[in-house]
Amino acid sequence: MPKLIKELKEEHLFLIETLNKAKNLVVTSDEGQSTLHDAKKAFLDHLKKEDEQLYPALKKVAKNNSELKQILETFITDMDIVSKSAIAFFDKYSEGGEGIEFAKDFGRLYITLSRRINKEESIIYEKYDELLKS
Numbered sequence: 226m227p228k229l230i231k232e233l234k235e236e237h238l239f240l241i242e243t244l245n246k247a248k249n250l251v252v253t254s255d256e257g258q259s260t261l262h263d264a265k266k267a268f269l270d271h272l273k274k275e276d277e278q279l280y281p282a283l284k285k286v287a288k289n290n291s292e293l294k295q296i297l298e299t300f301i302t303d304m305d306i307v308s309k310s311a312i313a314f315f316d317k318y319s320e321g322g323e324g325i326e327f328a329k330d331f332g333r334l335y336i337t338l339s340r341r342i343n344k345e346e347s348i349i350y351e352k353y354d355e356l357l358k359s
Contacts, residue, residue, distance in 0.1 A: 229278055
């Protein structure tokens, strides 16, 4: 497994673990706020790494590979939606939140990020791995 993919998968794991920790904390507490802040930072740092290291390599190959180009376009469009949704969540609850509204919003965020992570690891990261092997 390429070093970059290993790092990205570790970041995914950290993000999910941090969200799980946040789920079990009172979001209005200092620890809850700190944990949500850590999750937001991990998410943004991860996106930056993908944008700077993963996607440029894939886009270069996609110039001559229409299948990969289509996959990338779909993933990039989807990530834009996921990113905006996640950032809106983190901003909305940056000073706390509670009750059913927070639980629903948190559940949507968790499911959205989990699905995205699964897609990335099973499709995009596999494509990157294939490129390095060829």
